[in-house]
Amino acid sequence: MNEITSRHLIDIVKYRIVWLCISAILLLPGVIALVYSTIHNENHIPLKVGIDYTGGTILQYGVNKNVTNADMSKTRTDLQNIGIENPSIQILHANAESSKNSDLKSIISIKTKFIGEDKDTVNKITETLSKDYTNPDLISVSSVGPTLGRELFKNSLLALSLAFLGIIAYLSFRFKFDYALAAILGIAHDVLFVVGIFSLLGLLYNVQIDGLFITAILTVVGFSVHDTIVVFDRIRENLRYYSKKMSFGEIVNASVNQTLARSINTSLTTIITLAALYFFGGVTTKDFVLAMLIGIAIGTYSSIFFCSVLVDIWEDHKNNKKAAATAA
Amino acid sequence: MKNKIIMFWAIVLIVIASIVTIFVKPTKLGLDLVGGSRLVLEAETTKSVPVITQEVMDRLQFAIENRVNKLGVAETVVQQTGEKRLLVEIPNVTDLKEAKAFLGETAQLEFKKEAIGPDGIQTWVETGLTGQDLAKSTLTTDAAGHWVVSLEFKSEGSKKFAELTKELVNKPMAIFFNGDLVSAPNVNEPIYGGKAQISGGDSGFAYEEAERMVNLLNAGALPVPAKIVEENTVGPTLGADSIAKSKVAGIIGLGLVMLFMIAYYRLPGLIADVALIIYSLMLFALFKAIPVTLTLAGIAGFILSIGMAVDANILIFERTKEELRAGRNLFTAINSGFDRAFTSIFDSNMTTIITCVILYMLGTSIVKGFALTLALGVIVSMFSAITITKNFMHLIFGTGELKYPALFGLRKDEIGKGFEATETKRENARFGILD
Numbered sequence: 001m002n003e004i005t006s007r008h009l010i011d012i013v014k015y016r017i018v019w020l021c022i023s024a025i026l027l028l029p030g031v032i033a034l035v036y037s038t039i040h041n042e043n044h045i046p047l048k049v050g051i052d053y054t055g056g057t058i059l060q061y062g063v064n065k066n067v068t069n070a071d072m073s074k075t076r077t078d079l080q081n082i083g084i085e086n087p088s089i090q091i092l093h094a095n096a097e098s099s100k101n102s103d104l105k106s107i108i109s110i111k112t113k114f115i116g117e118d119k120d121t122v123n124k125i126t127e128t129l130s131k132d133y134t135n136p137d138l139i140s141v142s143s144v145g146p147t148l149g150r151e152l153f154k155n156s157l158l159a160l161s162l163a164f165l166g167i168i169a170y171l172s173f174r175f176k177f178d179y180a181l182a183a184i185l186g187i188a189h190d191v192l193f194v195v196g197i198f199s200l201l202g203l204l205y206n207v208q209i210d211g212l213f214i215t216a217i218l219t220v221v222g223f224s225v226h227d228t229i230v231v232f233d234r235i236r237e238n239l240r241y242y243s244k245k246m247s248f249g250e251i252v253n254a255s256v257n258q259t260l261a262r263s264i265n266t267s268l269t270t271i272i273t274l275a276a277l278y279f280f281g282g283v284t285t286k287d288f289v290l291a292m293l294i295g296i297a298i299g300t301y302s303s304i305f306f307c308s309v310l311v312d313i314w315e316d317h318k319n320n321k322k323a324a325a326t327a328a
Numbered sequence: 329m330k331n332k333i334i335m336f337w338a339i340v341l342i343v344i345a346s347i348v349t350i351f352v353k354p355t356k357l358g359l360d361l362v363g364g365s366r367l368v369l370e371a372e373t374t375k376s377v378p379v380i381t382q383e384v385m386d387r388l389q390f391a392i393e394n395r396v397n398k399l400g401v402a403e404t405v406v407q408q409t410g411e412k413r414l415l416v417e418i419p420n421v422t423d424l425k426e427a428k429a430f431l432g433e434t435a436q437l438e439f440k441k442e443a444i445g446p447d448g449i450q451t452w453v454e455t456g457l458t459g460q461d462l463a464k465s466t467l468t469t470d471a472a473g474h475w476v477v478s479l480e481f482k483s484e485g486s487k488k489f490a491e492l493t494k495e496l497v498n499k500p501m502a503i504f505f506n507g508d509l510v511s512a513p514n515v516n517e518p519i520y521g522g523k524a525q526i527s528g529g530d531s532g533f534a535y536e537e538a539e540r541m542v543n544l545l546n547a548g549a550l551p552v553p554a555k556i557v558e559e560n561t562v563g564p565t566l567g568a569d570s571i572a573k574s575k576v577a578g579i580i581g582l583g584l585v586m587l588f589m590i591a592y593y594r595l596p597g598l599i600a601d602v603a604l605i606i607y608s609l610m611l612f613a614l615f616k617a618i619p620v621t622l623t624l625a626g627i628a629g630f631i632l633s634i635g636m637a638v639d640a641n642i643l644i645f646e647r648t649k650e651e652l653r654a655g656r657n658l659f660t661a662i663n664s665g666f667d668r669a670f671t672s673i674f675d676s677n678m679t680t681i682i683t684c685v686i687l688y689m690l691g692t693s694i695v696k697g698f699a700l701t702l703a704l705g706v707i708v709s710m711f712s713a714i715t716i717t718k719n720f721m722h723l724i725f726g727t728g729e730l731k732y733p734a735l736f737g738l739r740k741d742e743i744g745k746g747f748e749a750t751e752t753k754r755e756n757a758r759f760g761i762l763d
Contacts (some may be wrong), residue, residue, distance in 0.1 A: 145557035226676035273635030276581030
């Protein structure tokens with residue numbers, strides 16, 4: 001352990017401006033999408049929100065053919081003709097090669113405003129689809145009443161804030177406050193990235209967020225701290241042994257490089273399982289898995305290149321202040 | 329060493345117990361996997377019931393339970409959530425739309441009499457006789473062979489009915505069901521004995537209509553109307569598809585993680601893989617034993633936890649390799665690997681558990697499923713990745729000498745200084761002895 005400065009792959013401290021710029025570049029498209037959506041979306045919500053939060057009904061029909069865009073727009077017109085206002089239609093490809101169930105080639109997902117007990121509307125929609133496709137099978141119905149939607153939205157925000165507070169409390173208890181703050185800024189970095197990407201996906205592919213999205217964000221929050229803790233633990237340990245021999249920057253550099261393999265590998269195994277879920281798992285949880293996948297990847301980046309840089313900058317700032325104080 | 333062997337057999341016993349549990353106990357699958365319907369009903373106030381009290385909710389729950397049972401489906405759930413909501417779960421239901429309509433109807437039967445309002449318009453007014461006075465109702469035919477609904481009143485109801493019919497001789501008595509006028513026959517003579525029949529007015533009842541009315545009347549009226557505020561229905565096709573796909577994803581995910589661990593960490597990686605398989609068995613057995621209802625999101629949590637379970641091993645092995653490179657002997661390296669990685673493992677798992685607890689408290693049932701499986705996974709992984717792996721490492725590397733550094737994925741020259749570094753007495757006391 002005498003030569004902890006040897007074998008450095010990445011110089012965190014020297015290029016800290018570069019790493020911060022890369023973070024900014026990574027975050028930029030998402031932030032632009034968020035701002036753009038906030039201005040242009042109805043209700044000025046930065047993300048496309050699903051029925052969990054707005055209320056509404058989603059009917060999903062399984063059909064035995066690969067649905068094309070032309071089919072989709074015909075269905076949309078047909079539905080509008082029977083008086084369904086602004087039906088939002090999405091096609092989920094059920095990936096028939098891998099599943100034995102050949103009846104389920106595509107899933108047509110139709111979002112309308114809330115249909116409670118009114119079964120006539122559902123019957124009308126089913127009839128319309130029967131004209132366009134052979135034997136559409138109503139495979140799922142999800143409905144959320146508008147009042148309940150608002151309640152779920154409030155609960156989600158509450159969950160998110162509580163999770164933040166819980167983690168801040170835990171980190172402040174385990175680390176010094178400035179480390180905890182850096183970890184939290186790291187979380188904010190990761191959450192902003194995922195939310196930004198989903199805002200972008202909302203604009204481009206009409207991807208909507210639901211209750212599971214918040215769950216994904218919270219899981220990312222937990223995991224993002226995970227990687228950061230490993231790096232910070234090492235900084236703390238190295239500080240104990242080397243604080244007299246080495247500068248703070250050198251210690252940060254050494255710590256990040258020592259933990260590099262484990263930071264990447266722990267994320268990699270998680271990313272492997274998430275990728276398996278994304279490519280081979282159930283259709284209905286795809287967006288949920290994607291959010292976690294993106295979040296865990298960015299979480300690894302931020303723990304190496306963002307949080308440690310922040311800690312180093314903060315330490316410099318403290319030293320400068322101290323120096324200024326002694327000079328004066 | 330003796331302790332290590334006892335521990336080893338304890339682990340073997342746990343594995344056997346887990347496998348037995350997996351074979352004996354059934355898996356509880358959520359409605360999104362077996363197909364079925366999950367509804368949230370919300371009680372609404374009426375003029376006669378302006379406040380929803382707990383007593384009203386109990387009566388509502390009882391009435392809804394009765395109706396759900398009439399559907400003849402096993403394993404239905406009716407439970408109160410929050411102040412004025414009921415959660416209803418109906419698995420394997422075939423005609424869902426019918427079930428839904430059946431639940432929401434208040435099934436309020438009312439007998440009304442004619443009255444002339446101040447403006448001279450004929451209206452129907454309440455008489456105090458309602459479906460609550462009924463003892464039971466049956467489906468029969470009248471002399472002409474039309475379907476009729478036969479009513480039998482309770483003793484109190486019989487008296488009320490007799491008085492009402494006495495009052496209304498030669499006048500019409502209207503029968504309202506769910507606020508709709510079903511028929512308004514003229515009363516010819518007072519009816520004693522508490523029995524009556526409802527015919528479907530001029531057009532008569534269709535069989536289905538009469539049967540439905542009888543079922544609803546027997547199941548009891550709802551004290552207040554309940555409307556559906558949330559619905560999640562999944563047909564059996566989508567459920568089966570989800571199960572098949574989750575299995576494939578789980579096996580591929582597990583396989584790739586295991587390959588990665590062997591490729592990168594060699595023999596310790598293989599040991600971690602064995603621990604990972606034990607982890608999967610234990611966790612699955614635990615899900616069956618508790619039992620945890622597995623939903624699609626829950627399975628996603630399970631599969632995700634496989635990727636996270638080896639994290640502890642990665643932290644430990646990286647540390648061990650580092651100690652070996654620094655020239656520690658094998659025991660010290662292994663033990664300090666476990667010891668020094670522990671704080672990081674504990675801290676990071678705590679943050680995951682904190683988020684899971686919050687999700688479980690505030691989430692919807694889908695979210696709860698995910699949070700529960702992930703949290704259980706994290707807890708079980710602490711045991712498998714630390715205790716089990718440590719035990720196996722000790723038993724396998726019990727000879728104490730690392731003849732082949734390649735077993736750890738290290739080159740010989742990387743640990744060239746190996747066995748040269750002498751540990752301090754304190755370190756030896758802490759890490760160097762195989763207890």
